[in-house]
Amino acid sequence: MSQRQLAMVMDLNKCIGCQTCTVSCKTQWTNRNGREYMYWNNVETYPGEGYPKKWQELGGGFDEAGDLKAGVVPSLQGEYGVPWDYNHDELASGAEFKPHVDPKWGPNWDEDEGAGDFPNDNYFFYIPRICNHCTNPGCLSACPRDAIFKRDQDGVVLVDLDRCQGYRYCIAGCPYKKIYFNPRISKSEKCILCFPRIEKGLPPACAQQCVGRIRFVGFLDDEEGQVYKLVKKFKVALPLRPDYGTESNVYYVPPTEAPPKFDASGKIIEGSTRIPPEVLEKLFGKEVHEAARTLRAEMKKRKETGESELMDLLIAYKHEDMFRLDNNYYAEYAKSKGLPAIKPVDERYLSGKYTSKMKFFAKGAHA
Numbered sequence: 001m002s003q004r005q006l007a008m009v010m011d012l013n014k015c016i017g018c019q020t021c022t023v024s025c026k027t028q029w030t031n032r033n034g035r036e037y038m039y040w041n042n043v044e045t046y047p048g049e050g051y052p053k054k055w056q057e058l059g060g061g062f063d064e065a066g067d068l069k070a071g072v073v074p075s076l077q078g079e080y081g082v083p084w085d086y087n088h089d090e091l092a093s094g095a096e097f098k099p100h101v102d103p104k105w106g107p108n109w110d111e112d113e114g115a116g117d118f119p120n121d122n123y124f125f126y127i128p129r130i131c132n133h134c135t136n137p138g139c140l141s142a143c144p145r146d147a148i149f150k151r152d153q154d155g156v157v158l159v160d161l162d163r164c165q166g167y168r169y170c171i172a173g174c175p176y177k178k179i180y181f182n183p184r185i186s187k188s189e190k191c192i193l194c195f196p197r198i199e200k201g202l203p204p205a206c207a208q209q210c211v212g213r214i215r216f217v218g219f220l221d222d223e224e225g226q227v228y229k230l231v232k233k234f235k236v237a238l239p240l241r242p243d244y245g246t247e248s249n250v251y252y253v254p255p256t257e258a259p260p261k262f263d264a265s266g267k268i269i270e271g272s273t274r275i276p277p278e279v280l281e282k283l284f285g286k287e288v289h290e291a292a293r294t295l296r297a298e299m300k301k302r303k304e305t306g307e308s309e310l311m312d313l314l315i316a317y318k319h320e321d322m323f324r325l326d327n328n329y330y331a332e333y334a335k336s337k338g339l340p341a342i343k344p345v346d347e348r349y350l351s352g353k354y355t356s357k358m359k360f361f362a363k364g365a366h367a
């Protein structure tokens, strides 16, 4: 258990599936050096198979007794898809525009493929996913090398690349499949919650760049913060697949505001909702029904009275108000441990000899 826990809340009613978050992460952390197929942030369409393909069926996490469940490691050819590039350089000489492999699957492959019958009751929504920086991480429990650690100061889950031997038990153990194998260095890698930014009081790149302003970032014990209010006070932000038992620290405001259904003559069915409640329950647990009631009641209150703290929070008038990070906290923590204030407090990730080697790998290589 960490001293404090950072968390992110994503309001799914506002996600437009633009993938700006994906690109901001990809260009910063994973566009080369064996990380080409990795998407530390991805946005998938639900219902859909997701990334990696059918990740919800690949095992990992914990059973009711708290024991780690068996899981599998997805394959590049099957579940991730071989990453591809295009023949841009050949276009000037008249070549046909084409990828350099024959793609069969990849991130966002099933974008906007929903369920139901158009136009009467079809639906889909987007789920952006990062590592959940779980309180009880399946990846950490599965690692026989003790190479995965949870930072005391903020609960960020990181891989110590010098200890990691590339066994990949962590990938099988993570039920969200949010930790990846880097074949160039034979190590596992994952979202680091942009901790070098966070320690300077800046939000992770995915949250900073989010066009829909769906992402709140802050400490779970900060009672004045939006994250605390959405998760603990109003209880409208819920973890994804809480049945996996890892106690995720990424929370979602469920998508409750889909349009109503139409009947056979094209008339609106009053009070209907396109996203089946059982779908939301599978993803977010039984609490989703109470969260939906709260959201609707607050929306009604806002319409009738003009007042609602919850609606004001979710509208997020000022982007910078969505982030409650404290560089002084990190500086004080570093001081208490006798570390230089400016450098990342926990250097195991950045100072690993394998990490520093990575920049020498050939450009354009893929996993």
Ligand code: SF4
Pocket: 130, 131, 132, 133, 134, 136, 137, 138, 139, 140, 157, 173, 174, 175, 176, 177, 178, 179, 190, 246
């Ligand atoms: S989401 Fe997966 S990789 Fe991230 S901390 Fe949880 S178990 Fe580990």
Ligand code: SF4
Pocket: 014, 015, 016, 017, 018, 019, 020, 021, 022, 043, 126, 128, 209, 210, 211, 212, 213, 214
């Ligand atoms: S940038 Fe924001 S709105 Fe766009 S896909 Fe990502 S989470 Fe959704």
